[in-house]
Amino acid sequence: MSDFADGPQAWVGAWSEKRAQLTPDRVGLVDAATGERYTYAALDRRANRGSRLLRAAGVGGGDRFAVVSRNRPELVDLFFAAGKTGSVLAPLSHLLAPPELAALLDRVDPALLVVERPFLEKTRAALDDADGAAPTVLAIEATDDGGGDEVPDGTATYAAELPEDDSPVDTATLAPDDPHLLLHTGGSTGTPKEAVITHRGVVWNSLNTVASWGLRDDDVTPLTFPMFHTGGWNVVTVPVWHMGGTVVLAREFDAGGLLGTVEREGATVLVAVPAVLRALTEHDDWSGTDLSTLRIVKSGGGPCRQSVMDAWWSRGVDLSQGYGLTECGPNNFAMPDGWPHEKADTVGKPAMHVDARVVEDGEPVERGAVGELQLRSPHAAAGYLDSDESAATFGGGWVSTGDLASVDADGYYRIEGRKKEMFVSGGENVYPAEIESVLTDHARIDEVVVVPVPDEQWGQVGNAVVEGDDALTVGDIEAFCDGRLARYKVPKRLAFVDEMPTSGPEKIDRQAVRERFGGE
Incomplete structure (x- = not known):
């Protein structure tokens, strides 16, 4: 049975028309570049x-x-x-x-x-x-x-x-299955794939977000993602419009400008990639900006370092991590009420209308084991445009994310890294995301990407590519990781970059790092 009544509907695409009928005088959009406000x-x-x-x-x-x-x-x-x-x-x-x-x-x-x-x-x-x-x-x-x-x-x-x-x-x-958007993935090799986002997917992602995050009709959110990205539309923009709230646009990211927008507009919801959240905490205006109106702040697009989360928590803001992808959602998880900060390294539990599971060779793994994350929801994309990869990603009724995850005893999902990024060292599986999470807490490391390189003794070992203090040594890394990581996970090589390459706004291009510093 369809999740919509049979047959086409005129309301499916009538977002602005419906909002104009229900809340004509509310401000739906603010252009921060010009100051224009649009009801x-x-x-x-x-x-x-x-x-x-x-x-x-x-x-x-x-x-x-x-x-x-x-x-x-x-x-x-x-x-x-x-x-x-x-x-x-x-x-x-x-x-x-x-x-x-x-x-x-x-x-x-x-x-x-x-x-x-x-x-x-x-x-x-x-x-x-x-x-x-x-x-x-x-x-x-x-x-x-x-x-x-x-x-x-x-x-x-x-x-x-x-x-x-x-x-x-x-x-x-x-009809609900008619396409509304073509959104390209953030692929860093070859031509990015175009995911077909249907009206059904847009509506259901919005419903999931509203129901699981608790959005309200008076919410105000500064948009930090570009509108060529799923984050520009489906992370929070369309859900806020669904409720009749206000979205604030800026042409480009500027930390001082964003902090000013939060205070000036009384922002209640802020979702951004970790690099943006970190940049805000390091700006001169950070300590003097009134953040008291912020009710929901989430990090997405990669793991958020503990020091950044601590900085937001110290200001009384309950920052948590989310997880999504162009192919599904993107809002798939939410933090339960009263979640403990000990779970801050997880993305929470599946959203209202999302099923999640962790599998190996198509079969669910035991709780606590690492496997590929698969998702199922009416907000999934319909597939890829003109691509033979649709079956591999969307076949069997589940979206195969390509991300590794585990589920703890309390049902919280933890993202362990990309499936293709895992490597084997001395017969042990090594997940770069886990190592990077530890290393970014080092005071002399700003950013780090761990890639595998060949090694005669262990087959492969980690090479930590660091943006930070180039006086660091492998010995410094080993000493810092002692007691934090198993010895086989600790990088045995070290390289430095002045600045990490990016494949999108504030998103590290891991493939470019691997091509330059890794090995097959």
């Missing part, structure tokens, strides 16, 4: 204009269009417009190089491409490299926030093509 009624009118623009450009039900931009109100307009028209929004990373962007454009094959001015030249170079038919290109001028020069003469602009008519449009009648 839900205004957002719906903007979405009506965006819908007319899409239809005038020949983008209809099931058609795809792409956007290359920083976080801007225009992306919000187009998200809502995609729901109204039944079209499919594919936000693409502005961080990609032209050949990488060209490969994604070939895969998505958009009928329309909307590009923010600072990335216009890069995108045109990508189109020159792409094999598919060239889409219509519209440029968003970024001069309103100092983001770039005016659009070159002869270039069609989004503003000029946007119809003035903001009256209601006929909303598409959609």
